[in-house]
Amino acid sequence: MLHFVIVAVLVALSTFGLGSYFASGALLPEAASQQSLVIDWLFGVHGWLVAFFFSLIVVFLLYSVIVFRRRPGEQGDGAYITGNHQLEIIWTLIPLAIVLWLAVIGASTLADVERRDPNALVVDVYAAQWSWTFEYENGAITTDLVLPVNQQVLLRLHSNDVIHSFYVPQFRVKQDVLPGGPEFTRELRITPTQEGEFKIQCAELCGQLHYDMLADVMVVSEAEYLVWLDQAAGDCEGTDEQCGQRWANQFGCLACHSLDGSVILAPSWLGIAGSEEELTDGSTVLVDAEYLHRSIVDPNAQIVAGFQPNIMPQDFEERMTEEQIQQVIAFILSLGE
Amino acid sequence: MNLLSLGLVHGLIAQIAGTIFGMALVMFFRVVAGLPAWEREPVFVGGAIVGAIAFMIGVGALNDWFKWARGEKTSDDISPDPDKPNWTRFFSVDYDHKVIGIQYGVTSVLLLGFGGIFAMLFRLELAEAGITILNSDIFELILGYSGPHLYNSLMSLHGIVMIASILLGVGAMSNYLVPMLIGANDMAFPRLNAFAFWINVPGAIILLSSLFLGGFDTGWVGYPPLSLRAPLGMQMFLLGVYIVGLSSISGAINVIVTVFRLRAPGMTMMRMPIFAWAALATAFIQLTATQLIGLSFQLTMLERLLGMGFFTPDVGGDPILYQHLFWFYSHPAVYVFILPGLGVISELLPVFTRKPLFGYRWVAYSSMGIALVGFFVWAHHMFSSGMSPYLRIPFMYATLLVAIPTGVKFFSWVGTLWRGKITTPTPMLFVLGSIVIFLMGGVTGPPLGTIATDLHLHDTWYVVGHFHDTMFGGYVFPFFAAIYYWFPKMTGRKYDERLGKLHFWLMFPAFMVMTLGQIFLGMLGMRRRVADYDPALGFDPTQLLITIAGFAIFISVIIALYNLIRSARKGEVAVGNVWNSRSPEWQIPNPAPLHNYAHPFHVVGQPYDYGLQDAPYVDMDPAGTPAHS
Amino acid sequence: MADHHMTASYKERLARNRMGLWLFIISDAFVFIGLFVARVVLLPGQRPHLEQGLGLVVTTMLLVSSFFMNRAETELAHGNRAGFMRGTLITLVLGTIFLIGVVGIEWQIAPFGPADGAQGAIFYAMTGFHAFHVLTGVIFLAIVWNNGRKGHYSAEEHWAVEACAVYWHFIDVVWIFFYPALYLMGTPVL
Ligand code: HEA
Ligand code: HEA
């Protein structure tokens, strides 16, 4: 009996120590959304359960190994105990009750996480290898996500190549982004509660630069948001070259094409204008506006020697306006001979 | 001894010749069909397939079946050729289950080594932020690629090679142990058994060749559409795994029939050594689920080769379908990894506590329970995949239910330890280590299972920590426990106890550091499968610690191998029942004789009645005939 | 050397073989279940554009062949070798006709190729996997027939024939599910 009392005290102590540490939230990043508050509560429950069951087994195990070890010179076998049906039933039923309860609170937490606000702000998210683009209802297209605080946002997730995943650790939720058009568009609802700047990280392996598929998300006050939105929606006012650079950034061209002559994944744009380039089929081509246009709307038509087809997205013709394409071309041409 | 007479050498030569022939064959058919002769992908795939078949013919694994097809008789006498030294048996087709078991085991450790080396390479890369060593030109020179793509390839290969290593290790344990534990002299189908082992060799070669054919950057799960765009190495991955899967299926048939039909007289199901139950449950999973990973991989191969639209939405496919097919196998597969290991734990605990296994019947049924429930939880890997939302809640319930039969095992182990007379030689240390580590892996499971928390944890390092815990606790540690425990039975010699303990006391703490680090990083939101991370996140010190711990594990395994190889030749001779066990295999000489039991024994008691006087488990000599005439 | 209990009796081996074969069939069935699921998911409410008459003919061939395979085995069990050889041969021929019908004709006349969307993928995958099994069955039949010709197998001991028959029936049962899945369920894809 004494053995059990000692073990029970140790288990209680250990559970308390570990549990209060796990449930303290010190292990998780800052909570910055409505959803994260609910989810962290469930993490807290798990923290206590993990602490208890881990302590229970480990304390019994260590205690047995230390106290019931065979002393030098000791002979004979251990106690002849083959089992105990009552105990077996108890330690089947109690965990059963616990997991059923866990499932119930798991389901209700999920319902809270997915609670819909009919007035949610809608943003279309376009994921591509390896960039993020955001399109607001008023037509603004950006590469950083800007959100008003304390308002639910409904993200509609689209991909045009492989599977990506939208994840912001501080918001706690993630959702895979599937290719394949409207039928495969998935939704994610987030209600930011903290102003600040966080990182969107692609959480599904999507090829070479997956690790670098990041974007900023800025949570700002309602007023700031409205000001920003107006600005972002405004048409590009500037020279063609300036606008071209903006589009190149926005549509993610610069994820693959550098401006300084280095090769990220694709030919650098520095100094290609006017040059003679070799193609994979051995022929050469003069890089002029016409060739650049073809390269953008039909990338596979001519492949630059040393590079692979099918890397560059094929849908820029649909996603960009003709004017935007022309401005990008102007920008590339401005990068000099 | 002429090396050329070894089956393995024949097989390898045949595989090379077969590969070339297969490539030529594909080119020939392409010309006939009016296509350009050369296209890398179909030509290489055709070559690999024909090469694998050629290996099996060359090694001689199909000889007897060819004879049957021609209507010729084959000999059932499996006695080795007395003119050849004993070691050659391990390098040629041999029908003895003990030889096959050891063949499986050695191949498994070899693959563990490959997987480990890949891990060490990418661990060096992760030790600090920034892409460092993998950018080296050496890799560009040898492999033709480097940088992040190399990281992805090494990481993916690490995962799948380790899993293949586990599957072979499971084969090693069930082949070596099941017949001996249940009193049979061999498996039910010795030829199928040899086939199941040898097919792994070309499979592993093809799998590893992917590193040299452009690699593949999809992780071990190979999700399309990414896997449809990956380089040629992808095909070698798909094909290699498919071939290893064939081994699982044929091995499973053998184990099931052996357990059901070859038990010694008097050995009812409830009197079997508990490992046999574990092996049986494992075999049921392998038998059925494996087909679906095979199917999903074949469909991916076909989509790549012929453009068939299974998984690409633009041409009518559905990427989620792949994930369902894949996880329908790959979740149950994780129970394939652990059930034999948990069986080893249950098998060894009574010996080293000198107490009966607490609640034998419950432990036996819990293996079946885990296997059964394991079939209904696969979609918990897909909570955030965008599958039909209705599936999530039912799969959450099913997932959490697995905790119950697993819990039964833990409680029974604790019950067995309680008031025992515990000794802790190396195998027992590994058993105790397994329990603690597997517990860590187990209790980190439910937070993944309740959907809302998984939305945060999915595809983070928390998952990485979870499954290294479960796989080391459920497989790697028990596997080493089994090797040390049955080492005298396999070799007739004792291993070095001091080196064995050193192995444990290096590996156990290092492993704790490694996975605790992984779990903490994951909680903070570090994503899986990233070649690099932002230094601003402050993950560097933990990552460095994980790398150091990983190397410590690597070194500890080298110490173990040194110990085992040296002891197999120079160790102290081990006579008789080394561990004073009740199990039948310890009642026969070391190493186990060619035909395990000179005559069938009778089971007269319970397997684990330690502490009960005069209650033997087996009567080795029921007819009273003099043993070993 | 070889002790009596080391080589099992024919009866015992038969029991093992039967169990092994059934396990194999259970295992193999999962491939076809997987394909069936893929079909339902990718082509809900639709079916590929196929030649109905041909489908009916090949299906009949396969169903009838199963009958002859059954005859072959029963004849042999009753000691009628000629009947056994005849049944095997007819099964073999019908199986070959099935293969020609599906691979040789339907594959050629189908108005779509394997790369043409979900219907191409599903149709060629389902018939292809099945045809591969029929092909192995036909080879098995040829082996059995050839060995029968050499005078092997007796009324009491003919495991290979039994295995061949069970395998053949299994292939047939699979087609019983695949035929409606391909030819009858849903409306034709446009
Ligand atoms: C050996 C392998 C193994 C084992 C045994 C397990 C066991 C479990 N796993 Fe794990 N798992 C993996 C290997 C394994 N897993 C791998 C490889 C992956 C990642 C694959 C990839 O993406 O690459 C993974 C991923 C994975 C996921 C997906 C995560 C994600 O990607 O989002 C989930 C989600 O539910 C999960 C859950 C569980 C659960 C609930 C158990 C349960 O079986 C655990 C049950 C055990 C216990 C709970 C402890 C003992 C029980 C008690 C003491 C009783 C009382 C306890 C309670 C009442 C809580 N696992
Ligand atoms: C059995 C399975 C197993 C084992 C043992 C290991 C062992 C190790 N694993 Fe692995 N791991 C996986 C299975 C396994 N892993 C899987 C499935 C993945 C997922 C992949 C994916 O995401 O797709 C993964 C992913 C994974 C990651 C995540 C990568 C990422 O997401 O980016 C990391 C990172 O630290 C890691 C590290 C390690 C380390 C340091 C070890 C160390 O313990 C290794 C130590 C070395 C050994 C144990 C080998 C020792 C052997 C010898 C010394 C023999 C040498 C001699 C001969 C050649 C004969 N692993």
Ligand code: CUA
């Ligand atoms: Cu996009 Cu990873």
Ligand SMILES: [Cu+2]
């Ligand atoms: Cu799982």
